[in-house]
Amino acid sequence: MQHKYLPLIVAAALSAMSVSAQASGYRFGSQSVAGQGTADANGAEANDASTIFYNPAGLSxxxxxxxxxxxTVVVPHSTYNDTGSTHFTGAPTGGTAAKDYAPDAVTAPSLYISKKLDDKWAVGLGLFVPYGAKLDYGNTWNGRYALSNIKLEAITLNPSVSWKLNQHHAFGxxxxxxxxxxxxxQAVDVPGSIAALSSGAGAAQGAVLIKQIAALGGNPALLRTAGDAHGSNDGKDWGWGFNLGYLFTLDDNTRFGLAYRSSVSHQLKGSTVWDFSQVTTDPIVNKVLQAASHKANSAALVSLRTPETLSANVFHQFDSKWAGMAxxxxxxxxxxxxxxIQFPGTGEGNEVIRQQWKNTVRVSLGGNYAYSENLTLRAGVAYDESPVKSAELTHPALPDSDRMQYSFGANWKLSPRSSIDLGYSFLDFKDAKLNYTNNCNPLQTTCTGNGETTRGVYQTHLSLIGIAYNYKF
Structure with missing residues (x-):
């Protein structure tokens, strides 16, 4: 008998959306409060130091x-309705309904600094959160064999430089x-494994297990009441990439931008810890079950690359009051x-998580209105595709779906040198359906997985509230 477990490292790869991120796939989405106010349509506006993220050529x-x-404070609201999650044996997983699994709020900071060196050169430094996820379903919910909790944090340092060729062309x-x-x-499916070894092809192996427990002075009868084991993991890594920008200024009112952000390669390395202490009330039974599962505290490793992005944007000042952007x-x-996912130094087979994501497009439109000399109002709308292809390729760590974003914001000048940005966004997600089956079950020795099928529907919307302070020296 071999009980297997989906390790933490996959969380880093799946964390894409969760209910604490804004953009589809990996991207957190909101990297600037000013940008948030226009639904991030402002790539060619280049009005403050956050252009380091959107288009470094804008530093010029x-x-x-x-x-x-x-x-930016993310306030999620998400509900999950289970529609028949099962053990690998086909029996219902039972358990409790998912409730309060999303945090009340999550905060993501950002910091940008720019400096003009001369008429040609400018430099800057950005610090922002590109990805984020935080979910805690608890150890007893219907989909516990796929996931009980996940937390992903990522932060990027982005030193940048811009060179202005002439009044029309700038590069970053x-x-x-x-x-x-x-x-x-994640829970480990001990009850399902015991059930599979109670009859049929697994009966002989089950009988050996009972003899081992009895020989050590344990109580085999407790196998009938066995509960789940649990595994917990952590992992971290530094990765490196680059970004490019081009800004074409047609005239004082119109400019076009192109921006590219590369993928980042990660070798996420972490540790795995197993807990069989609560499976039964008999420590001997628990020890035998853990030994039979071949579970030993070990390392975990997965190689992954984040997706690169390519953006095209435009900004136009219609008159002294109105500006539009896309x-x-x-x-x-x-x-x-x-x-x-690999387990170096052990005999455990790899965990294979089926994803097969598709490429996506995000389209946003925004505008500014100069209400007065000190107050500028902003608004924007965006449509963002999900990279997940189907319910069969949707995992509880990534209940992602297409979404609409509706945003508005404002910039209030406190003085000629300082100002405050405010932004609010509402994101409305399509229902996300799950019908995900792990193709490896706990009795297989060449791979890792609980073999569970998680079936359900997520209904999610988010509110994002942002505030930023800007100062010019």
């Missing part, structure tokens, strides 16, 4: 030294230093095929 438009420091380049950290927990962003999510 900023005077002096500028700082923009902000935070940045380096991305990305730190990723993840934690994950952005189209292509994300190469098809890099995410099946994930192959």
């Amino acid at each position: 438009r900023l005077e002096g030294t500028q700082i923009s420091a902000g935070a 380049f940045g380096i991305d230093a990305e730190f990723m950290k993840a934690e994950l927990g 952005d189209v962003t292509f994300s190469r999510h098809n890099r995410m095929g099946d994930l192959d």
Whole structure:
């Protein structure tokens, strides 16, 4: 008998959307409060230091030294309705309904600093959160064999430089230093494995297990009341990438931008800890079950690459009051095929997570209205595709779906040098259906997995509230 477990490291690869992120796939989505106010349609606006993220060529438009420091609070609301999750044996998993699994709120900071060196050169530094996820379903919910909890944190340092060729053409380049950290927990299907070994082809192996327990002085009768074991994991890694930008200024009122952000390769390394202490009330039974499962505390490893993005955007000042902007962003999510998770130094087979993501497009439109000399109002709308192809390829760590974003915001000048940005966004997700089956079951010795099928429907919407302070030296 071999009980297997989906390790933490897959969380880093699956964490894409969760209910605490904004953009589809990996991207958190909101990297600037000013951008949030226009649904991130402002790539060609280049109005403050956050252009480091959207298009580093925009640094050429900023005077002096500028700082923009902000935070976005994500307030999720999500419900899950189970429609028949099962053990690998086909029996219902039972358990409790998923409730309060999303956090009340999650905060993501951002910081951008720009400095103009001369008429040609400008430099900057950005710090932002590209990915994030936090879910805690508890150890007893219907889908516990797929996931009990997940937490992903990532932060990127992005030093950048811009070179202005002439009044029409500017170029930008940045380096991305990305730190990723993840934690994950999952139940181990001991009850399902015992049931499978109670009759049929597994009966002989089950009989051997009973003899081992009795020989050590344990109580084999407790196998009938055995509960789940549990595994917990953590992992972290630094990865490196780059971003490029080009800004074409047609005239004082119109400009076009192109921006590219590369993929980042990660070798996420972590540890795995197993807990069989609560499976039964008999420590001998628990010890035999853990030994039979071949579960030993060990390392965990997976290689993954985040998707690169390519954006095209435009900004136009219609008159002294009104400005419009638009952005189209292509994300190469098809890099995410099946994930192959390894357990170095053990005899455990790899865990294969079927993903097979598709590439996606995000389209956003936004506008500014100069209400007064000190107050500018913003608004925007966006449609964002999910990279997940189907319910059969949707995992509880990633209940992702297409969504609409509706945003508005404002910039209030406190003085000629300082201002405050405010932003609010509402994201409405399509229902996300799950019908995910792990193709490896606990009795197989060449691979890892509980063999569970998780079936259900997520209904999710998010509110994002942002505030930022800007200062010009």
